[in-house]
Amino acid sequence: MAKKKSVKLDAINRKILATIHLQSDITNAKLAELVNLSPAACSQRTKALRDAGYYFNCHTEVDLDRICEHVIAYVEFTLRDNSLPARRRFEAAIETMPEFMDCLRLSGDTDYISFTCCSDVNELNRLCDELSGNEALGISRVVTRIVLERPKFYLGYPIEKLKWL
Incomplete structure (x- = not known):
């Protein structure tokens, strides 16, 4: 790039x-x-x-509760091997799945956490099984945390409270 x-x-x-x-x-x-x-x-x-790339897209939030059936969840992934090639394979696989909307690499016991939105719990389970069943990805553990309620909606980063470069 x-x-x-x-x-x-x-x-x-x-x-x-x-x-x-x-x-x-x-x-x-x-x-x-x-x-x-x-x-x-x-x-x-x-x-x-x-x-200059200081911002790169714009989107509109929609009220999913009013327009479609869905389930939102955080899915945690732990890899057997945390080497760079293993991480790249996992990241490439999750990149192809639009239901995994956000994926973060973490420190600690969990390697990745992803924010997901699926049509229902069965579809969420199917996608997690698809990933964990792919031996090439080396996933040792998947933990799914279904969101029951969303009392605060993400409204953007608190840019004005951060230290500017």
Whole structure:
């Protein structure tokens, strides 16, 4: 991958990023007003930040409870072998499965945890069995934790409270 051009993260660019991170559908005019720039200057800065890779996609959260049947779960994976080739095989396999929406490599007893969304528990079990049954992946343990309730929804990183580079 080619190295992306760096953009200075001054106070205005930080505010642009913090705002569009939480409000990806904000109009350029409203964003310009919030960051105290002209719409043209704001548009140029936003494009430069995107081109430089400081943000790379926008999406809309949907209310799954209102539109479809589903089960959300965290699935923990422990590998028999934690070598780089073994990790790459596992990561390549999970990359092909859209139901495994987020996958994090962890320290401690569990090697990976994935946030999943499936049509039902049977489908979740089938996918976990498919992964754990693939001997080439070397999965020694799978723990599934079905989400019963979601009292707080992910609304983005607390960018304004983090130490900027």
